[in-house]
Amino acid sequence: xxxxxxAVLAPRTLKSAKTSYDSLRFLPWLFLAPSLVIxxxxxxxxxxxxxxxxxxxxxxxSPTKVxxxxxxxxxxxxxxxxxxxxxxxxxxxxxxxxxxxxxIGLGLAILLNARFRGSHIFRSVFYxxxxxxxxxxxxxWTWIYHPDLGLLNQVLRAVGLKALARNWLSDPNIALYPxxxxxxxxxxxxxxxxxxxxxxxxxxxLHEAAKVEGANPIQRFVYITFxxxxxxxxxxxxxxxxxxxxxxxxxxxxxxxxxxxKTQLLSTWMYFLTYxxxxxxxxxxxxxxxxxxTLIFAIPYxxxxxxxx
Amino acid sequence: xKIRLLxxxxxAGVLVAMACSVPVGTAQESAKPPVPTGNVTFSLWGIxxxxxxxxxxxxxxxxxxxxxxWTKYSTDEMKQAVRVASAAGKMSDTWFNWGGSLAAPYDxxxxxxxxxxxxxxxxxxxxxxxPAAMELARNKGKLYGIPVWVRPMTIFYKKSLFDKVGLxxxxxxxxxxxxxxxxxxxxxxxxxxGGKFSWMTMRTTDFFVEHFAGxxxxxxxxxxxxxxxSPEVIKAFSKLKEWVTKDYFNDGFISxxxxxxxxxxxxxxxxxxxxxxxxxxxxxxxxxxxxxxxxPIIAPSDQKPVRVSGFQEQLQFWAKAKPDQQKAALLxxxxxxxxxxxxxxxxxxGAPSAVVGVLPPENRPITTTMANWLQGEVQLYLPxxxxxxxxxxxxxxxxxxxxxxxxxxxxxxxxxxxKAVDQxxxxxx
Numbered sequence: 001x002x003x004x005x006x007a008v009l010a011p012r013t014l015k016s017a018k019t020s021y022d023s024l025r026f027l028p029w030l031f032l033a034p035s036l037v038i039x040x041x042x043x044x045x046x047x048x049x050x051x052x053x054x055x056x057x058x059x060x061x062s063p064t065k066v067x068x069x070x071x072x073x074x075x076x077x078x079x080x081x082x083x084x085x086x087x088x089x090x091x092x093x094x095x096x097x098x099x100x101x102x103x104i105g106l107g108l109a110i111l112l113n114a115r116f117r118g119s120h121i122f123r124s125v126f127y128x129x130x131x132x133x134x135x136x137x138x139x140x141w142t143w144i145y146h147p148d149l150g151l152l153n154q155v156l157r158a159v160g161l162k163a164l165a166r167n168w169l170s171d172p173n174i175a176l177y178p179x180x181x182x183x184x185x186x187x188x189x190x191x192x193x194x195x196x197x198x199x200x201x202x203x204x205x206l207h208e209a210a211k212v213e214g215a216n217p218i219q220r221f222v223y224i225t226f227x228x229x230x231x232x233x234x235x236x237x238x239x240x241x242x243x244x245x246x247x248x249x250x251x252x253x254x255x256x257x258x259x260x261x262k263t264q265l266l267s268t269w270m271y272f273l274t275y276x277x278x279x280x281x282x283x284x285x286x287x288x289x290x291x292x293x294t295l296i297f298a299i300p301y302x303x304x305x306x307x308x309x
Numbered sequence: 310x311k312i313r314l315l316x317x318x319x320x321a322g323v324l325v326a327m328a329c330s331v332p333v334g335t336a337q338e339s340a341k342p343p344v345p346t347g348n349v350t351f352s353l354w355g356i357x358x359x360x361x362x363x364x365x366x367x368x369x370x371x372x373x374x375x376x377x378x379w380t381k382y383s384t385d386e387m388k389q390a391v392r393v394a395s396a397a398g399k400m401s402d403t404w405f406n407w408g409g410s411l412a413a414p415y416d417x418x419x420x421x422x423x424x425x426x427x428x429x430x431x432x433x434x435x436x437x438x439x440p441a442a443m444e445l446a447r448n449k450g451k452l453y454g455i456p457v458w459v460r461p462m463t464i465f466y467k468k469s470l471f472d473k474v475g476l477x478x479x480x481x482x483x484x485x486x487x488x489x490x491x492x493x494x495x496x497x498x499x500x501x502x503g504g505k506f507s508w509m510t511m512r513t514t515d516f517f518v519e520h521f522a523g524x525x526x527x528x529x530x531x532x533x534x535x536x537x538x539s540p541e542v543i544k545a546f547s548k549l550k551e552w553v554t555k556d557y558f559n560d561g562f563i564s565x566x567x568x569x570x571x572x573x574x575x576x577x578x579x580x581x582x583x584x585x586x587x588x589x590x591x592x593x594x595x596x597x598x599x600x601x602x603x604x605p606i607i608a609p610s611d612q613k614p615v616r617v618s619g620f621q622e623q624l625q626f627w628a629k630a631k632p633d634q635q636k637a638a639l640l641x642x643x644x645x646x647x648x649x650x651x652x653x654x655x656x657x658x659g660a661p662s663a664v665v666g667v668l669p670p671e672n673r674p675i676t677t678t679m680a681n682w683l684q685g686e687v688q689l690y691l692p693x694x695x696x697x698x699x700x701x702x703x704x705x706x707x708x709x710x711x712x713x714x715x716x717x718x719x720x721x722x723x724x725x726x727x728k729a730v731d732q733x734x735x736x737x738x
Contacts, residue, residue: 057736059700061395061414082707146569147561148578167561172714175564256505259563260710275389278414278699280396 054285059278072285086264097244100184105191113199130189138253141182172262191236198232238301245294266290342432342643350376351402351634357381360657364645395420400627403638409695421453422626432643442663445621454623455642456663461619462585463608470580489557499557501579503567507706512583517545520610531696537726546719589675590659619689704729
């Protein structure tokens with residue numbers, strides 16, 4: 001009797017289990033659906049639409065768009081001088097963003113990782129610029145760099161270094177670098193914080209053992225600290241690179257891309273072409289170029305983070 | 310976008326227009342704008358620093374069933390918001406805008422409501438707004454908004470500093486150059502300028518073009534009928550270069566924020582500045598300074614008719630707004646441009662009103678002086694960044710700033726602008 005029942009019920013149970021397994025397979029997608037819908041609307045669709053617009057000549061307002069194929073890309077690469085200036089500036093900005101905030105942040109983190117009275121206050125002080133918006137940072141540093149009334153030139157004159165005083169943001173040969181310094185002041189807090197967190201994970205025993213073996217502080221940094229911070233460094237570099245390619249506000253606030261477009265970045269030039277100069281096709285073509293450049297850093301970063309998770 | 314003809318810039322002055330216009334009482338009697346029934350809320354996009362709240366409060370008090378939802382923007386945000394909204398097909402019921410090439414895309418793209426003669430009569434526009442302001446607002450003879458303010462821009466000098474060095478206000482171009490020379494020799498910066506956005510430098514460049522090319526040719530340059538490579542324009546650009554070389558502007562002015570230029574006058578480091586009447590409220594009175602110490606003079610171009618740079622500011626209306634919202638928005642613009650209402654708000658405007666018979670209060674000497682010019686024989690020419698199609702404004706700015714930096718000669722700068730003009734004309738045949 002019992003075996004007869006089992007023989008009858010078994011296929012049904014299997015079928016039911018398979019059905020519930022099938023329905024469970026879609027359950028994660030169901031939970032993800034709201035996020036995916038929002039992500040598609042606010043990220044994917046605008047990106048695809050921007051790429052589509054880059055194939056047209058359009059002022060952004062008139063009801064008619066003229067299809068020009070890849071002409072906008074041709075114009076950018078062959079006729080638009082400012083595009084190349086912006087690309088070069090982006091490269092400089094990227095190198096500076098990878099070197100300056102990262103190394104200064106690491107140095108500060110090592111100093112502040114030591115236990116001393118008031119270390120928490122110093123951590124807050126050094127992190128403080130990071131909580132300011134880049135527009136505010138831009139405003140502060142614009143006044144510091146003011147040729148006549150600015151703190152920097154006044155200090156240089158007061159200490160007898162008048163020859164070093166200059167028009168920091170007006171000289172097309174150097175104007176980008178004062179902006180990079182201001183951006184570094186703002187950016188250094190994040191790597192400092194990440195490195196501080198990374199330093200806390202290094203077992204103290206390693207340093208103790210190295211000390212016993214006679215390693216000096218530089219050797220301990222080179223052979224223990226820095227290798228142990230490899231993952232943190234990768235994350236910091238990726239974030240700094242992506243942020244560098246996204247840089248916009250501080251240029252807008254400090255130089256507006258000038259003088260004579262000499263401090264334009266791809267992001268600012270994209271904005272000006274699209275919103276100020278009615279050249280939406282060219283502006284969105286820059287957006288596509290910028291997006292492609294960002295992917296170079298974003299894909300390894302995302303793969304690394306996903307693998308880690 | 311097609312080339313806009315700007316021949317209307319040489320239209321009659323505001324006073325002439327005011328003199329010809331219908332008396333205030335008649336205007337009020339004839340204008341009977343329709344009032345929407347029931348509760349209606351409509352959206353207004355306006356510049357945060359402008360006195361919209363005072364006008365909104367007054368309007369809502371008069372029409373309790375109508376509510377204004379004001380979204381505040383900075384200048385550049387405003388341009389961006391309207392552009393994005395027009396591309397998305399969902400605009401504000403009414404929005405603040407400038408004129409010229411900044412408004413033209415919305416006019417020609419079918420986004421801004423055309424003020425037909427019928428609408429103008431219905432909302433009292435033809436009676437309440439001075440015709441010269443309407444002429445500045447017109448695009449190819451049609452009106453797509455209601456002008457609210459007129460903003461002339463010219464040279465201001467600091468009286469106490471001029472008195473200190475024994476100078477008087479220059480009346481000719483030569484006198485202006487002599488004044489600059491004297492100021493420079495006394496260690497004072499002749500002209501404060503904040504060229505970061507290029508438009509403040511452009512005011513001086515435009516003035517030089519007006520001086521060397523004259524009003525007729527200046528207008529032809531704007532309508533792309535004259536060449537930027539012509540000797541007159543090259544002379545104007547050469548003069549700009551000469552002033553830069555002679556250090557008549559402050560150090561590093563090319564990247565200085567315009568907001569950082571006036572402090573040079575306030576600290577007695579500079580003596581003159583190319584500005585508009587808004588500095589009276591926003592900067593001078595706000596700093597508890599005497600506005601009589603900052604005197605606007607008619608920029609001496611030595612040309613006839615006498616013109617200074619200037620523009621109007623208007624409210625535009627979404628052509629596809631819901632009927633009640635559109636009516637309410639039009640009523641709002643009509644309300645704030647009725648003379649008795651405009652008189653109540655003029656003290657907060659910081660600019661001469663575009664409304665018939667409305668003069669600034671006596672405690673606003675700068676705005677009063679400029680309003681009086683406009684009531685006389687002084688006319689306005691649009692600044693280049695409103696007169697040229699926006700696609701060409703960048704070419705102009707880049708050439709001008711490169712000239713200042715010394716990376717282009719005047720001839721090369723002018724040729725670069727003309728090249729951009731030729732390309733634009735070829736694309737928009």
